Amino acid sequence: MPFMTDEAAGRLATRSDAPVLAVDIGGTKLAAGLVAADGQVLVSDRALTTLGPDDDGDAIWERLHALCERVLDAVGRPAIQGVGVGCSGPMRWPEGAVSPVNLPAWRDFPLRQRLIEAYPGVPVRVHNDAVAVVVAENWRGAGEGVSNMLGMVVSTGVGGGLILGGRLIDGASGNAGHVGHMVADPNGPPCGCGGIGCVEAIARGPELAAWARAQGWRSEVTEAATTKELAEDARAGDKIALQAFERAGWALGVGIASSIALCDVGLIVVGGGVSQVGDLLFEPLERHLRTYARMGFTQNARVVRATLDQNAGLVGASAFILAGDRYWSAD
């Protein structure tokens, strides 16, 4: 069921500028919400992305559409000023034809076109889900007011986004911000992208536990242990578990050092599930970063933790509409 606080309902009733329908699409969860012009999430709801392997592309679309309708119904179907979407990549951008790696039923799926047909007469803007989270952190989070910033989402994968000169950077094909596929170690492990030694190949959540298990950590346990259990063991002094975070922090530190050199970002905001282990990751990250970033301007760059909650994706998606002067270049 959609959830809305009394305070949020009051704000919606009294404001004259229309809210944005915001959508966040991941491999496992869909989220939709209405976001007010000041970035407050007025109402939101969630659903599973797929119910099983037989789900086809249209079934997923119908589930997403029904979710959007539910949040609109929950607040009396107000007029909206646009639809903003963060969706797992890759995609053709800005066309918004999406092919999420973790959602095989959608291949070149015309997500933006479907949304235009469902919500005619308003702009519909679709971008990468990690980019949406980074935009949220720049608009209303840890990077508010910062003109040159790299945002990272360290989770199942390692995604990101770039804000330079006060604007979201899209790049030649809308794919700027793939910090997870910068090379951390050219002699490192193969990456799912086909490359070698990418930051993601070393620092993504599943790789931390997999690497630790390969070193003998919890080898007697048959079910897959998670980053959370790895963190618990590291805090208890398990050497392999500690080394797993050391290794991830090293890869992230190298990638961040290279990002600062190339883009002169003054701030790096790091979020995502793996980042929630805190100092276990940030201490080695910071230490290795300072080994590689030695020029004056690179030494001045700061690494901070993301501050927004699980609604960050919705807030960022809404900013493609609500703060399009900074976060949307494609129209």
Place this chain on the structure above:
Amino acid sequence: MPFMTDEAAGRLATRSDAPVLAVDIGGTKLAAGLVAADGQVLVSDRALTTLGPDDDGDAIWERLHALCERVLDAVGRPAIQGVGVGCSGPMRWPEGAVSPVNLPAWRDFPLRQRLIEAYPGVPVRVHNDAVAVVVAENWRGAGEGVSNMLGMVVSTGVGGGLILGGRLIDGASGNAGHVGHMVADPNGPPCGCGGIGCVEAIARGPELAAWARAQGWRSEVTEAATTKELAEDARAGDKIALQAFERAGWALGVGIASSIALCDVGLIVVGGGVSQVGDLLFEPLERHLRTYARMGFTQNARVVRATLDQNAGLVGASAFILAGDRYWSAD
């Protein structure tokens, strides 16, 4: 003596839009020129930056000022619409207080302020010399019309500049584009910047010959051999010389792969003295780049050679004034 063609003199006499005084300052050479609004260099002249270790900061400034006066005198002292400068870094930007690594007599030298006093009433804009070369390639060279481009200058050092969203990227402190200090090999050799395994530490010109000599190349010759001789030997089949270019191409390929992932640049323009060896460098560069850049959008990026001549620095410096909407953000 300044040099001006009859054709250039005619163009200057008939055009109504005033030229720009352009200055290019390196560790060994000073260049000054007048550049017409269409980017043509109307007149230019060169001088040594220092005449000896006793040269103090003011002596260097006087030499530069005299050089500027000579090029102005050569064409009858026309009105200028501004002064554009590319200067070796680092510097405080946009203040234009410069501390070129190879010019110890200038430390926080108020170059921009001196030029403002010498040429009052017009804008004076000072930026990094490698950035100026990259701007020139984007404005009138191999990257003309390209909105998302990385430019590299592979020479005594490895410098660069970033064009994203059709604009020069400056970063938080005017230092964006330091591709030479991205990490190519986190277990690699120390870099002059204090870091480890930077692209520049492996691919800069002097390192190629130094590495080859350490492997036994021309070890019987006492004087330092250059990149040019290394290239001659590589073309003759010398295995160490070939391996030196292979190694440099690898470091450049890794750095470029990371740059594409982060910034989604569709074009990479590579210039500078070392790049003039041609395929010896570009073949391994391209081969290694393709090993690391495996996602669709990264595979689409192209590497090309710079097309402008030694006047590129002057042309780019003039673009800080003549195309300030794209190449100057600081006013």
